Amino acid sequence: MSDLSEQGVGKPVRRKEDFRFITGNGHYTDDISRPHQTHGYFLRSPHAHAKIRSIDTKAVLAAPGVLAIFTGKDIAADKLGGLICGWTVHSKDGSAMKVGPHPVLALDTVRYVGDHVALVVAETHEEAKSAAELIEVDYEELPAIVSLADCEKPGAPQVHPEAPHNICFEWELGNKAETEAAFARATKVVKIDLVNNRLIPNAMEPRAAIGEYDKGTGGYTLHTTSQNPHVARLVLSAFVGVAPEHKLRVIAPDVGGGFGSKIFIYAEETACVWAAAKVGRPIKWTAERSESFMSDAHGRDHLSHAELALDANGKILGLRVKTIANLGAYLSTFSAAVPTYLYGTLLSGQYDIPAIYVEVDGVYTHTAPVDAYRGAGRPEATFLIERIVETAARETGLDPAEFRRRNFIRAFPHQTPVIMNYDAGNYDASLDKAMEIADVKGFAVRKAEAARRGKLRGLGYSTYIEACGIAPSAAVGSLGAGVGLWESAEVRVNPTGNVEVLTGSHSHGQGHETTFAQLVSSRLGIPIDQIEIVHGDTDKVQFGMGTYGSRSGAVGMSAIVKALDKVEAKAKKIAAHLMEAAVEDVVFQEGRFTVQGTDKSLAWAEVTLAAYTAHGFPSSEIEPGLKETSFYDPSNFTFPAGCHICEVEIDPETGVLDIANFVAVDDFGTIINPMIVEGQVHGGIAQGVGQALLELGVYDNDSGQLVTGSFMDYCMPRADNVPSFRLGFTKTECPSNPLGMKGCGEAGAIASPPAIINAITDALGIRDIEMPATPARIWKAIQSSRPRAAAE
Amino acid sequence: MYQFNYVRPKSLADAEALLAKADDPKLLAGGQTLIPTLKQRLAMPSDVIDIGSLKELAFIKVEGEAIMIGAGTKHFDVANSPDVKKHIPALAELAGMIGDPAVRHMGTIGGSIANNDPAADYPAACLALDAKIHTTKRLIAADEYFKGMFETALTDGEIIKEVTFPHPEKAAYMKFPNPASRYAMVGVFVAKGPWGVRVAVTGAGQNGVFRVKEMENALAKNWSPDAVASIKVPADGLLSDLHGSAEYRAHLVTVMAKRAVAAAG
Numbered sequence A: 001m002s003d004l005s006e007q008g009v010g011k012p013v014r015r016k017e018d019f020r021f022i023t024g025n026g027h028y029t030d031d032i033s034r035p036h037q038t039h040g041y042f043l044r045s046p047h048a049h050a051k052i053r054s055i056d057t058k059a060v061l062a063a064p065g066v067l068a069i070f071t072g073k074d075i076a077a078d079k080l081g082g083l084i085c086g087w088t089v090h091s092k093d094g095s096a097m098k099v100g101p102h103p104v105l106a107l108d109t110v111r112y113v114g115d116h117v118a119l120v121v122a123e124t125h126e127e128a129k130s131a132a133e134l135i136e137v138d139y140e141e142l143p144a145i146v147s148l149a150d151c152e153k154p155g156a157p158q159v160h161p162e163a164p165h166n167i168c169f170e171w172e173l174g175n176k177a178e179t180e181a182a183f184a185r186a187t188k189v190v191k192i193d194l195v196n197n198r199l200i201p202n203a204m205e206p207r208a209a210i211g212e213y214d215k216g217t218g219g220y221t222l223h224t225t226s227q228n229p230h231v232a233r234l235v236l237s238a239f240v241g242v243a244p245e246h247k248l249r250v251i252a253p254d255v256g257g258g259f260g261s262k263i264f265i266y267a268e269e270t271a272c273v274w275a276a277a278k279v280g281r282p283i284k285w286t287a288e289r290s291e292s293f294m295s296d297a298h299g300r301d302h303l304s305h306a307e308l309a310l311d312a313n314g315k316i317l318g319l320r321v322k323t324i325a326n327l328g329a330y331l332s333t334f335s336a337a338v339p340t341y342l343y344g345t346l347l348s349g350q351y352d353i354p355a356i357y358v359e360v361d362g363v364y365t366h367t368a369p370v371d372a373y374r375g376a377g378r379p380e381a382t383f384l385i386e387r388i389v390e391t392a393a394r395e396t397g398l399d400p401a402e403f404r405r406r407n408f409i410r411a412f413p414h415q416t417p418v419i420m421n422y423d424a425g426n427y428d429a430s431l432d433k434a435m436e437i438a439d440v441k442g443f444a445v446r447k448a449e450a451a452r453r454g455k456l457r458g459l460g461y462s463t464y465i466e467a468c469g470i471a472p473s474a475a476v477g478s479l480g481a482g483v484g485l486w487e488s489a490e491v492r493v494n495p496t497g498n499v500e501v502l503t504g505s506h507s508h509g510q511g512h513e514t515t516f517a518q519l520v521s522s523r524l525g526i527p528i529d530q531i532e533i534v535h536g537d538t539d540k541v542q543f544g545m546g547t548y549g550s551r552s553g554a555v556g557m558s559a560i561v562k563a564l565d566k567v568e569a570k571a572k573k574i575a576a577h578l579m580e581a582a583v584e585d586v587v588f589q590e591g592r593f594t595v596q597g598t599d600k601s602l603a604w605a606e607v608t609l610a611a612y613t614a615h616g617f618p619s620s621e622i623e624p625g626l627k628e629t630s631f632y633d634p635s636n637f638t639f640p641a642g643c644h645i646c647e648v649e650i651d652p653e654t655g656v657l658d659i660a661n662f663v664a665v666d667d668f669g670t671i672i673n674p675m676i677v678e679g680q681v682h683g684g685i686a687q688g689v690g691q692a693l694l695e696l697g698v699y700d701n702d703s704g705q706l707v708t709g710s711f712m713d714y715c716m717p718r719a720d721n722v723p724s725f726r727l728g729f730t731k732t733e734c735p736s737n738p739l740g741m742k743g744c745g746e747a748g749a750i751a752s753p754p755a756i757i758n759a760i761t762d763a764l765g766i767r768d769i770e771m772p773a774t775p776a777r778i779w780k781a782i783q784s785s786r787p788r789a790a791a792e
Numbered sequence B: 001m002y003q004f005n006y007v008r009p010k011s012l013a014d015a016e017a018l019l020a021k022a023d024d025p026k027l028l029a030g031g032q033t034l035i036p037t038l039k040q041r042l043a044m045p046s047d048v049i050d051i052g053s054l055k056e057l058a059f060i061k062v063e064g065e066a067i068m069i070g071a072g073t074k075h076f077d078v079a080n081s082p083d084v085k086k087h088i089p090a091l092a093e094l095a096g097m098i099g100d101p102a103v104r105h106m107g108t109i110g111g112s113i114a115n116n117d118p119a120a121d122y123p124a125a126c127l128a129l130d131a132k133i134h135t136t137k138r139l140i141a142a143d144e145y146f147k148g149m150f151e152t153a154l155t156d157g158e159i160i161k162e163v164t165f166p167h168p169e170k171a172a173y174m175k176f177p178n179p180a181s182r183y184a185m186v187g188v189f190v191a192k193g194p195w196g197v198r199v200a201v202t203g204a205g206q207n208g209v210f211r212v213k214e215m216e217n218a219l220a221k222n223w224s225p226d227a228v229a230s231i232k233v234p235a236d237g238l239l240s241d242l243h244g245s246a247e248y249r250a251h252l253v254t255v256m257a258k259r260a261v262a263a264a265g
């Protein structure tokens, strides 16, 4: 008998799923082979912008192993719809965002390097790839625009005729007049210009799909690397029109990391499942890493100007922000929401800011689509507010911690001027704890000691807040979402007492099979190895919204709690019947049903068996069986918050930086499994370190080619790029969900970049440095600040 | 990959014969450069002649005042060879800094210098240590061997057999890795031996590895970090890319040279 007290909520249980992952027994899409499977290969645009005059495919069909070739014309002939953006954002003038069509395969124009031109289907991958070389595409090259700074200028090449000046939307949030008034009252205004660098996600498992069609039933099956298989099915069915929902099964088996990039419905899986019916055999496609670089949705990519109005005491009066956000060549599934409702709404940070006004231009460029990437909007907001707050502190001569404290929100609930209503938090607590762990008191001594060794040492803070648990369906609906953002769960109790939980959340690295089981174990008093978490198959699981935005705990687990409530209620009814007691007198504790005040009791498995034997149930009162479903719609976002402190040491001779110390103190509310949470924080900070110091997606301004198309040039963080993190936790429970959970999956990536950049600018005594702060950039910053320092 | 004939010769002589016979052959050693090139369809050889398992090319021998390293010797074996560690520790350290463990267990010295990537590490060692490259046709001094970016003195059908490194009195290699690829962005090998003082720079030059004569002269007079600390190489002719400008690379040449001299003692 396993010790249940070591398995429940709050325990660092080892991940159940890891055995199969680390022994090579996982079942990823590419591990799966379907009978008579063929292979698809996508011919992609070598140009950033070109008209397709013609495509000659004659030679292809004669090539060895080739079964079929499809172009945009074939898709159009079949009246298939294009790919969609599921969130409609409106401009200041009330007009809806300007959407350029997003065909599955390009029709007459290609709009970024890697855009999809044709699908070749052959017996093997190599044959498909070789045959694709025989396709003759007559391109008329057109000028391309990849620069965010220039894309709105008159005369810039146009990505879509539907969107003049490449502007998809000109969005605003907050109160302009109040903000202007705040600035008019200000004794000091701090201004900053920031670049939030473009990132390329690079999940370990590249995207993949197997589309198949069953002639007998008329049903389609799509295995795909998805974070939300039901959403994929809905889009493919209702918008693209591949097949009606009940004839389309989407399976997202083991998925090796997503970070947002596998939320979206892409051309490749769409084309594979559609073409499978034409070819009459399953079609598999697995991205090569270079395809991932080119065609996975990228992240971030903002240019911002921000201004902060202060009074004489360092109290923030107002914030105004103007941001240009790159959407890439086409809108991706959620791309319009990311730089607007997931960004502007977080610009108040942890601070009581009476007036905020933010404008965001969402713009098209001839680059890969940009969409949610770990943090999605909140890292951009946090970077902006934490950089300007740090700058304001320095420029008013206040200690950065003290400046923050003067502005912290301390009373909850707190309504910000930008939609969000913070429900709970204690920002002093996380700042205090982080300062203690980071030994901020000893920093001056360490800095002096480093100086003696010729090194520059700096300290940077980031007191962040983010919003998870997306989201109340009514709220997101009113803001333009085409979907509701509830979550579903079904708890199936088997006659022998073990349990299957069917969840609409999807696990692709988060460890749900363990954490969800811990929750059920605590509630039902059965060991976690008797609990199976089932997810990722639309034929098995009821409709669910999937995993992103750190929502699986706060929303997905809340749905499980609700379903468990119903299971418990029904089981009590059965137990009461069996023990001939009143249901009100039955208590369920640690896996036993007891009649209060008596020695009558029944074990969990006795009751579950009785649920299915159903002998002598008063059938008018108790139905046989024990299975309950819940759809849980949250009443608010959740607001994880905390403080990161980074200490860096820089070698001024080379610009090489060492993260001497990194402290993260987070308030995630209730924690189910501290080990997994720490892992999530570590991974998030590693990605934050990547953004701050290493990663940059670059397109060549003249040619529009992707310069950073491989790991030779795109610098992913490696183990030796990250320090040993020192973590701490504080806790205020989230009042809006039954578990008090907030979400931990993205906080690391959201909070860490500004802490790192604040530490670097502190070390160098400079105002700003662009991310990624590579040794070359740090060295250059030192060179250009030196003459100034010498002159002083 | 495109289709090709794969052959595994039993001896070096076999390999030479196969090379001479085939249309458009390519030698395969550790495959760490060639295989990715094939996978990306950037090369279309008719025949791939795999010399990777030829025992006669995998050796490390000490003869007199020199170490001979067979062309097929893996980076891992050079890094861990007691002989190399004893006589030219800088060379062992250099080999230990190439790529990652998987690369070091497959990649070979012959493949590295045949490829002559402008950011590869070995070319700096060859040049600074006045190495001799023995091929199936002749013996080539390092100074004559490296001809430019990915260019060498090798002619068609010529196979590298071994590289001879004379023992230096002092030597050290300082590598500043490219943050992404971890190849050398600037790598400076300094050495002093019977052949004089040499300073060879890899990673920085548009034409591959090069020597810095001014530093060599300064060090010949005064072997100390200070001797090179203020010698700058011109940024003209240096590589400039998103990882570092030519100016930055030029600056790093000085810093790495200074540190290398300090490390050499």
Ligand SMILES: Cc1cc2nc3c(=O)[nH]c(=O)nc-3n(C[C@H](O)[C@H](O)[C@H](O)COP(=O)(O)OP(=O)(O)OC[C@H]3O[C@@H](n4cnc5c(N)ncnc54)[C@H](O)[C@@H]3O)c2cc1C
Pocket: B026, B027, B028, B029, B030, B031, B032, B033, B034, B035, B071, B072, B097, B098, B099, B100, B103, B106, B107, B108, B109, B110, B111, B112, B114, B115, B117, B119, B120, B121, B122, B158, B159, B160, B161, B181, B182, B183, B184
């Ligand atoms: C991830 C990664 C990281 C790397 N990092 C570094 C690094 O930090 N520093 C560095 O220097 N290198 C690095 N490399 C390159 C590595 O050192 C390669 O091993 C080396 O460049 C080629 O050696 P090979 O034995 O693999 O040759 P192959 O790939 O087999 O061949 C390379 C070329 O040399 C030719 N060739 C091979 N042997 C001979 C011979 N005996 N005579 C004539 N021609 C021959 C082949 O025909 C081919 O053209 C890295 C490689 C990878 C994949």
